[in-house]
Amino acid sequence: MKFIFKSISITAIIGVALLLAIKFLGKDESPYSFKLETLPSQPKAAQKAIADTRLALSRIRPAGLYIVIDTHANKLSLRKDDRILLQSDCSTGSGGELIDSTTGRRWVFNTPRGVFKVNSKLAQPWWRKPDWAFIEENEEIPKNENERYDPEMLGDYALGFGDGYFIHGTIYERLLGVSVTHGCVRLGSEDLKKVYDKVSIGTPVYIF
């Protein structure tokens, strides 16, 4: 009898503890729930609150040209005020993985997603081949720095958007529209020239 009572009370304590935990610890706010402000009752103040919020939203939005890279369909577009000024096929990261069997170093070739800015504009760029470019080709990594440079691979122009990623030309134009790159964005030479001429340092780049 004593054992039964003991079991019941332990079970009850555990049960109540669980209920309390759910009630007080489980208040997991949805990432999308936030406190909506109520408009002030005075019409002028209400109008001002709406205008201020509209202004805050317009300040987040790009004021001029912006580049959009759709990694899903491999499309690059140049937009302004939500209008498409130019759209063309591009190639983005393959998602492939490379592991250096000797050192264990690992690379995943994805195009980064998010919000970036054009931070460099280069004409006739030379590619400084990183280590993975040699490892991938089963070549020895050169000790001489000069052996890393390739004047052809990036085409006529390159637009840097951070962390060594560029929008650049390609010698493989037939592969545009397919995700074959090591993370950079390849564009056909004609479209690359148009984009290069139109954008400036600071132009936002949205990648999704």
Added chain:
Amino acid sequence: MIVGLGVIAISCLILFCSNGPIAATAEKNKSKQEKAAVENPLQRDYDLLQSELHLAKSGKLYMVFDFRKRELQLKIKAAVVWNYHLDSSSVSDEQMDAFAGKFIGNGREYIRPISGKHLFAADKKTPDSVLAIVGKAVNINPELLQRELPERFQLKWGGGTLLEVHTNVEGKAKAPLKNVLVQVGQVLAKPFGEYGLDITAPAEQALTLYRATSVGLPTMVYPAR
């Protein structure tokens, strides 16, 4: 045992008092305020702007049904990164109103995450044989290069709204049994108020929408009026 019963009593007291009359009154007042807010068009505009500002500040992708512009959009930081025009021949004003009404409901929940996604049928964008050659040339697994062009897929949101996208692609069924179950579920849910929009989009547009959206993607609706 007495200690145990004491703990139970105190716990129950805390548990139920915090849900008691004070909380109930607060809840009642809150719903009154919400009702008043929803019925005020200015407040609704303000709520919608606040909601988008909240999403835009996150810097992450979100989806917008902008019925004022008859557009389905994907946005980052309030900038449109993908859009599709909803033609009046495929989506009427009444359908947009019904969808917006259902999506927003009677409360002030303007942002809803995608709660379900189902691909009925799709076709491979590039033949495997071509990708095998390309993959070999560029040292990449051909499977990584393949894209599925959807023939038909569905996105769902809590509150009983769904979007069904069709294309002119002749695809293969991905999971025939699941397709049947999803369709049966839809038929059963309709009498309980589930509301859906059907659109037909070009395959490439649908490809982006299908691949860029995932369960959890925040979505909001700007009603047409």
